[in-house]
Amino acid sequence: MSLMKKLNHCFLAVLLMLTTLSGLLAPQVYGEEDQGQAPSENSLLQSIKDRGELRMGVSPDYPPFEFITMKDGQQTVAGADIELGQKIADDLGVKLNVVTMEFSSLLSSMEAGNIDIIISGMGYTEERAKSVDFSDGYQNDEQAIIIRKDDAEKIHDKDSFTPDMTVGYQQGSIQEGLANEQMAHVGKHAMQQLPDLISALLTGQIDGVIIDSGVGGAHVRAHEDALEMINGHFKLEDDNSKRVVMPKNQPDLQAAINQSVQEVKDQGLMDQWLDESYDLIISEGQEQAEQGVDWLSYWPYYWNGIKMTLLISAVSVVFGLTLGAILAVMRLTENKILSGIAMAYVEFIRGTPLMIQVLFMFLGIGGLFNVPALLSALIAVSLNSGAYISEIIRGGIQAVDKGQTEAARSLGLDRLTTLKKVIFPQSLRSIWPALGNEFVTLIKESSIVSTIGIAELTFQTRAVTSITYQGIIPLLISMVIYFILTFTLTKFLNRWEKQMNAKYA
Known part of the structure; x- marks a missing residue:
């Protein structure tokens, strides 16, 4: 031959x-999405119902709001934001499809029509509002800074950082804007993933991580011997609450989501979901602490x-x-x-x-x-x-x-x-x-x-x-x-x- x-x-x-x-x-393919073109004006709600599926974009590195965990031997995305997405999907009478990607890709993916909404701890900014619409806020947390415990005596808030120090934040986040505007004299380091920022902090590559207090608490609990969280005392001109993000000019979908969000606030569901997420994180952390991490x-x-x-x-x-x-x-x-x-x-x-x-x-x-x-x-x-x-x-x-x-x-x-x-x-x-x-x-x-x-x-x-x-x-x-x-x-x-x-x- x-x-x-x-x-x-x-x-x-x-x-x-x-x-x-x-x-x-x-x-x-984690959360494979059924892609399509960007929706025409006020047509997305009907498209979602016709499709029978709500495609929700998340970046699952934001506990307790969204994180990856093991359930019945399978990896799955859990957290309070996932529960909120499920609530919205149930209210619309469709199934939920969680599509995961890096945080910096979420907005462009929605603009391309690959996802319908974003629920990933994203807050309102004037720049974002030019290209997308927001729901009413569903959770409001302070902006905090995670530091090493060894530095607790010299770092008390954002003003304690000196020019020879470096602060980290997630790329494309509200925290990036806060660092650029209110900590201009400090060295800055942006990364795609929050766990990478925490690792950089633990190894001394950076001196602090700007983060939502709710999310920061989960990371501090996982490293309670080495890290602690302080109030950053940032000046917040806009409403700092987390919101559901959707394409522009979709008033019917916006109204439906706002109704679901209002029910969540009236019934106190977000606090319940956060407690459940924290319990899951703590139980996994305690199991690892007692038995060690079984990498196999x-x-x-x-x-x-x-x-x-x-x-x-x-x-x-x-x-x-x-x-x-x-x-x-x-x-x-x-x-x-x-x-x-x-x-x-x-x-x-x-x-x-x-x-x-x-x-x-x-x-x-x-x-x-x-x-x-x-x-x-x-x-x-x-x-x-x-x-x-x-x-x-x-x-x-x-x-x-x-x-x-x-x-x-x-x-x-x-x-x-x-x-x-x-x-x-x-x-x-x-x-x-x-x-x-x-x-x-x-x-x-x-x-x-x-x-x-x-x-x-x-x-x-x-x-x-x-x-x-x-x-x-x-x-x-x-x-x-x-x-x-x-x-x-x-x-x-x-x-x-x-x-x-x-x-x-």
Whole structure:
């Protein structure tokens, strides 16, 4: 059997395997959303009822309002905000679909029509009010600062921070505005996830974290020997209460949500939900304190993340190889138009960050053409990989001595046959190592898709961090897993490379 036939059979087998895996792993997309275009004026309430589903966006790193926990052996999002979302969905007579993503992606995701509302501890600001509408407030907490206990004698409020100190906050939050406006003289450090900020505080990278007092209490209880919370004494001009966020010009939906919010306040449900959330957090914390953290019990998180990471990497390298081969042939053709198109594509993709490409595919193209989050991620990473693989293939083909082409043509072979039968088989010896490196790179770069809620290994690591309130050990476990994956793959590819070199030496 020829080398080309072996490769074709190999690729067909891989595609069949990936098709099966994609069906098995589709549920691993955390809170998969049914995407659509941004709603027209005052049409969203009816669309939700027709669909039978309310898509609620959250960033589940904000206990006790939203956090990831284990329930009946399955990971789930819990908290007071989730209960509020369920109350609104019940009042509308629809089911609730919780869609998780990073806090900074929530507004743009709603603008693209991927989610209907946001309940994620988000408050009113004039800047946000220009693009979205808000419900009435459902919870009002003071703005506090978490500090290390060792610094309690010298830090009493925001004015105690000196220019050589650094304060942290979640990117895109109200706390970011407070830091910029009322702590301008202090060093600042923004991060996507609150658990990362707490870890930075514990390790001395920053000196304080601006946070809602209700949320800060949960983190302090998890590290009561090392942290404490103080009143920041911030000046708050606007109503600081948390609100439900929805697209603009949806008065019917706004009225329905306000009615649900009013019932929650009249019945004191928010305090009840917060108490239940605190009880859950405390019980998990006490269990960990008494028995220690059983890291093996979180293996399902990591295993699900590994499967999703490998799926994304394998699919992307297969389709990236197909696209890369086409682009490489276009680059090598004498047709200047095709060559120019391929060159422009490669340069554009290589000149823009993969994270921007993933976000654009999810929020832009995905919103316009109803592309699910997982498929958006696969397309974005495959398109990116194709640009790099095309250069690998082109370089491999051009590395073959030109005399081989001249000899084949002198024997009467046409250009395509020469490329297929003579040049490409010889170029594989130089293409294969670089192609293997691209696969290894994709395993690591697939972590970027966690920003749109794909539950790959990095996303699952964040989930474990949120549950355990431990920032370092989950990251260490994840690093070891990534190393095992890449090291094993590298050794396998090296062995295959040696076999190829021996056969075609």
